[in-house]
Amino acid sequence: MKKITGLLLAPMLLAASTLAISAAEPAKTGVMVVSPSSQSQPTYLRNFNPFNATPLFPTTNGIYEPMMIDNKVTGETVPWLARAFKWEDGGKKLVFTLQDNVKWSDGEPMTASDVVFTFDLLAKTNGLQGAGLQAVGKSGYVKSVEAPDDKTVVFTFDHVHSPGFYDIIAQNIVPEHIWKDVEDPVKFTNDNPVGTGPFTEVTAFQSQSYQVDKNPYYWQTGKPYYNGMRMPAFGGNDAVSVAFANGTLDWAAQFFPNMQKAIIDKNPEDLHFWWPTVGADVLFMLNTKITPFDDVVVRKAVSLALNRKQMIQIALQGQSSESDVTALSSGYSAWKVKDPSTLGDWVDFDPARANKMLDEAGYKMGPDGIRLTPDGEPMVFDFTMVNGFTDWIAVTPVISQNLKKIGIKLEVVMADVPVAFGNWINGEYDVSMFFGIDASSPYTYYRNVMSAKTVAPIGSPTGFAENFWRYSSDKADQLLDEFAGTVDHDKQFAVMQELQKIMADEAPVIPMWHAPMFYEYNSARFTGWADADNAYTAPMPRQTTSDQLLLMTTVKAK
């Protein structure tokens, strides 16, 4: 047997000794190594089509750019391809003035007709993705898009709908002179993209890594301050964490358990992380079409029973904070009431009070410690959990124990992502969790929380993140219409205060904690990163939001 193992091992050892040299590849100067969010495929297939659902990073908000950037951290709207905007005709017209000197990466000038073309293409072609689809799609609110001159774009609305601003500014603009000849924009893979963004030149493409270098004609003169970005395929979170700990990865968007001790402390000089809580609130969902979750008393009692502090400790090693009754994260701080605790305190941890509320509401405790619904049914519910969502799975026992204390029994049902997401969309679950509503405007946020317009019957799909709990309030709908029907910020602010009051009174869904935005960086080769002391943008490398452009155009190679 010795002989056999020797036989097997000998060539391997030989290989190992000759190959150790090739293991660590030194990164090229000025080329940032990035592991973008939601891009974990083992092999890459070339696709830089910004109208696809899943093009390669940084197609949207990197190769292509939006007219303006909604900065979640500072709360500002940053002029980008458009230098200014104004509402006209009482909010029925939205007029953008474009920057001077913007060029496509092939040297052609970018004009207002490119913007018009982009929105036309989106409106006319079935199957294209884009933020602007909401505005110009089949049930859109924009009547026409016109370019009176090379630098001006006018959007004419059907009716006043001020939150539409966020849909329009986020749409990435493509060059008319290229895309007018594309036969099928849905299936076009756009191998050599021409965009206005800071990084446009695909200089290397292999199945396990590709590189996008800077745009030679970038309109912000002098920027970007580094040569390019390389995206190696990692094929798993573990590989990402190893690469980051080794120092071979510069910019990442990953949740690593025990971040500080396991990774940062190994090299605190270069490795850093900052997880700002500007995104969404993680939600605990009770299907309000199911008795007793149609009763606000039960919903609030459930919330009071949850030990959020302990869960944050378990799921995120304390790297977040508890939600308040408005369910708004600090990304909406410009709209939030001064002190949410004045609106309600049902996010406290107080099982005794929860039990008292349920007793008073007449939910009798059964002999086995499980409460009964008014119909005499025991309160036993399926708790839909998602395979692979390790941080949630970790808190599942806490939630089950917390609710057991108030006489509600949860039976955990594990589901694959496609199953769980399908159940949420169709309202086919009792109790579940959700990573939160990611919306630019608080209007969209609350519309998704409690508008009748986002409710679908059980078994019919809603949009994603739209009212999975199927709660509606007439009062809220009225207020939401009021908000959308004006461009007067003071009026909108007043309406938003009222909406937060409804959220606090009705608890349509239970906010848990502020979802952190996972972001890690290595300062050995690049400077100018966003962090807690220099919080200029939401810094996650992910193409679904435009904030990343601010980081790409600020960071410098050392």
Place this chain on the structure above:
Amino acid sequence: MSFILRRLGFYLLAFWAALTLDFILPRLLPGDPVASLIAGMGSRLNAAQITALREALGLIDEPLIIQYFTYLSHALRGDFGISYSSFPAPVSAVIGTGLMWTVLLGLCALIVSFILGHIIGIFAAWWRGSLLDKIAPALLNFIGAFPPFFLALLAVYVLGLTLQWFPTSHAYESGLEPGLNFEFLASVLHHMVLPLFVVILVTIGPWTQGMRNVMIGVLAEDYITMAEAKGLRQNRIMLNYAARNAMLPSVTGFGIFLGFILSGQVLIEQVFAYPGLGFLLVRAVGSRDYPLVQGLFIMITIAVLVANFMVDILYTRLDPRVSRG
């Protein structure tokens, strides 16, 4: 000839049955392919965008029977449609990224495992009752009885993470340009060691055991005694007389093994994130990428059927009695 034709008919029937199963099975999986695409995109898709996504993927509500016939006619033309998870790449392109790695890993494993297994089997039979004979076949079968993913995880932990001798994932160092240069080829070899080691461990037992047992039978034949009586050299008797005849049944094993290359490596590739077809298959099932799942299943089916058919033909050559049976 009629034997071959009969076999061919059987294989065509089997192929149709496989195609049909392949159509039904993915659709029995609960879950929505669109939902898994949304998962990869954050949560910014409103109802209009989800509809657009369905339109792009061609997920339209046609009666199943019509979908089935469309599928059959496309499949016969070798067109498996467009992958959902790698939209808009056609399934054939996605399979193309993995095929080479699976074939490389599988062929290397097949060759090493076949040769090594037979050598051990030959010597175990030749020195019957020796220490080698007592330990090797039993031990190799014992190891082969472990689930492959368990051995793979063990290899990752011991040889990869603890000793750090070998990389634990991927087919080559990320950042290397594929090409016919030493650095790249060396990296490919280095990355292949662990998965190869595990596939060999899992597959070598049956070769050894089979060879040993048949060889013992052959050694009892009269012509071996005759050869010994003639005073031929021992090596010549062992290899040219005994081993050569004892290897016949292994030919059948070869056909089965070719099927294993595509299907059996699934879990091993998954553990090592080795970008072959098995890895693709697990991802395709996870994301409910029906066209890709179907394409991969058909690949595996065709490979197994073709391999078995070739074995059938080869067998009628080697042993004409079967064609009359």
